Amino acid sequence: MSVPLRQQITVASYLFKQKLMGAKRYPLVLMLEPLFRCNLACAGCGKIDYPDEILNRRLSVEDCLAAVDECGAPIVSIAGGEPLLHKELPEVVDGLIARKKYIYLCTNALLLKKKMDDYKPSPYLTFSIHLDGNRDRHDASVCQAGVFDRAVEVVEMAIKKGFRVTVNCTLFQDEPAEEVAEFLDYVKALGVEGVTIAPGFSYEHAPLQNIFIKMRESKELFRKVFKIGMGRKWPLNHSSLYLDFLAGNQSYNCTPWGTPTRNVFGWQKPCYLLVDEGYAPSFKSLMDETPWHKYGNSKNPKCANCMAHCGFEGTAAEDSIRNPLKALWVGMFGPRTDGPMAPEPTPEWVSLPVEGAAQPRPAIRIKALE
Numbered sequence: 001m002s003v004p005l006r007q008q009i010t011v012a013s014y015l016f017k018q019k020l021m022g023a024k025r026y027p028l029v030l031m032l033e034p035l036f037r038c039n040l041a042c043a044g045c046g047k048i049d050y051p052d053e054i055l056n057r058r059l060s061v062e063d064c065l066a067a068v069d070e071c072g073a074p075i076v077s078i079a080g081g082e083p084l085l086h087k088e089l090p091e092v093v094d095g096l097i098a099r100k101k102y103i104y105l106c107t108n109a110l111l112l113k114k115k116m117d118d119y120k121p122s123p124y125l126t127f128s129i130h131l132d133g134n135r136d137r138h139d140a141s142v143c144q145a146g147v148f149d150r151a152v153e154v155v156e157m158a159i160k161k162g163f164r165v166t167v168n169c170t171l172f173q174d175e176p177a178e179e180v181a182e183f184l185d186y187v188k189a190l191g192v193e194g195v196t197i198a199p200g201f202s203y204e205h206a207p208l209q210n211i212f213i214k215m216r217e218s219k220e221l222f223r224k225v226f227k228i229g230m231g232r233k234w235p236l237n238h239s240s241l242y243l244d245f246l247a248g249n250q251s252y253n254c255t256p257w258g259t260p261t262r263n264v265f266g267w268q269k270p271c272y273l274l275v276d277e278g279y280a281p282s283f284k285s286l287m288d289e290t291p292w293h294k295y296g297n298s299k300n301p302k303c304a305n306c307m308a309h310c311g312f313e314g315t316a317a318e319d320s321i322r323n324p325l326k327a328l329w330v331g332m333f334g335p336r337t338d339g340p341m342a343p344e345p346t347p348e349w350v351s352l353p354v355e356g357a358a359q360p361r362p363a364i365r366i367k368a369l370e
Helices: 005-020 061-071 089-098 112-118 135-141 147-160 177-190 215-228 240-246 283-289 309-322 324-333
Strands: 029-032 075-078 102-107 125-130 164-171 194-199 261-263 266-268 350-352 364-366
Touching: 005 102, 005 309, 029 061, 029 309, 061 089, 061 261, 061 283, 075 089, 089 102, 112 147, 125 147, 135 147, 147 164, 147 177, 164 177, 177 194, 177 215, 215 240, 240 309, 240 324, 266 283, 309 324
Parallel strands: 029 075, 029 261, 075 102, 102 125, 125 164, 164 194
Antiparallel strands: 261 266
């Protein structure tokens, strides 16, 4: 795991504290979305599918800091939209650093060259720059030519100025494993601290729906990528057991409460990937009143192919605490890339066509027979 030791110790201490307190559900990373407005319209994102009156909303500095205090997670991921469009974001970041929160400021980097001097290098601040593969793949993903080169220029600039920099990569349909490996070699050579990588979640509001990878295909892709990468020491910014899950070697259910989301509507149920499930007025209400039993890739068809780190890193962390030797072994030798895969969760629903209907009708969802 390419995370500084200081941060690892903070997170590990937090996890053990939650265990000692007997907490059943607790946050690990707060997803803070101070706005939905963005300066790109990516093919796999539905965040900007709102009218202007919503896109023009902003969380205030006070709202952002209150959410952080209310939640208490040691890590805050500032996302959006494009968070650098928020004029008061430097004040938010300063407030989080004062609270000793580890910040991942997620950005497409188009504004970062202009705004970089608004921030100071800190062990608590990381620029997480969006790069979905090599030049052609990334520019196609964000639906705009030239974005890759501009982002890489900013990566190099930020590293030279002493900032912590990671890359956030989302994989989509028809990704060749060799191409993904070449990309990971490339960003390693750039000198970034780490790479966050995961299969894209099929946002219902995304403009293109045929670009998302199914769960089995994701696992096969990651196995090929990890096999190619043996010995290359890519700085993957994930726990060893989450990577093992991506390779199909762990059978996990998601823990969406580990990554709660606060945005302009409130506290989003159950996670930032499902946008139509409603909102809670407070963090406590989110944790106490969300019907968590309805979500997960065995419980809800919307979650069926999800392998995103926001849902499963918390699960992997729990497993690492329970099975430290297993986590250490995978950390030392990497995920297994051949042999049988762990069983996938059995869906608790099936979809059957309605018989006798003159016109197509919505399928009826029923609980599967044991």
